[in-house]
Amino acid sequence: MFLRMSARPRRRQGWYKTWMADWIDDLADALADRLGSGKRSLRLNWDQVQDILEVTRSVTHSTGRDNAPLAGYLVGRYVAARVAAGGDPDRALAEALNVVKRMVPRPPSI
Numbered sequence: 001m002f003l004r005m006s007a008r009p010r011r012r013q014g015w016y017k018t019w020m021a022d023w024i025d026d027l028a029d030a031l032a033d034r035l036g037s038g039k040r041s042l043r044l045n046w047d048q049v050q051d052i053l054e055v056t057r058s059v060t061h062s063t064g065r066d067n068a069p070l071a072g073y074l075v076g077r078y079v080a081a082r083v084a085a086g087g088d089p090d091r092a093l094a095e096a097l098n099v100v101k102r103m104v105p106r107p108p109s110i
Contacts, residue, residue, distance in 0.1 A: 074096075
């Protein structure tokens with residue numbers, strides 16, 4: 001007997017999302033530690049997470065899933081370059097995500 005993904009109870013999906021949020025925070029803290037910056041300095045806020053996931057979802061569905069992590073990496077490099085030049089990281093992220101949104105191919109009109 002096979003279980004379909006949708007057959008899983010919601011409680012478990014909520015636990016999984018909490019675990020994933022904790023994991024990404026732990027990763028951000030570990031990377032911040034390597035930089036010598038304070039804990040929580042690299043953590044993403046809720047709006048950033050939602051914006052990044054929305055854009056990577058669009059990239060995945062429009063260009064293929066291999067491009068999503070590559071696009072995310074390029075966005076990160078853009079943000080790092082803007083911050084190194086004295087820019088605001090939140091503004092740099094918004095700029096980069098807007099570029100990605102404009103570049104995602106639109107399905108042809110019927």
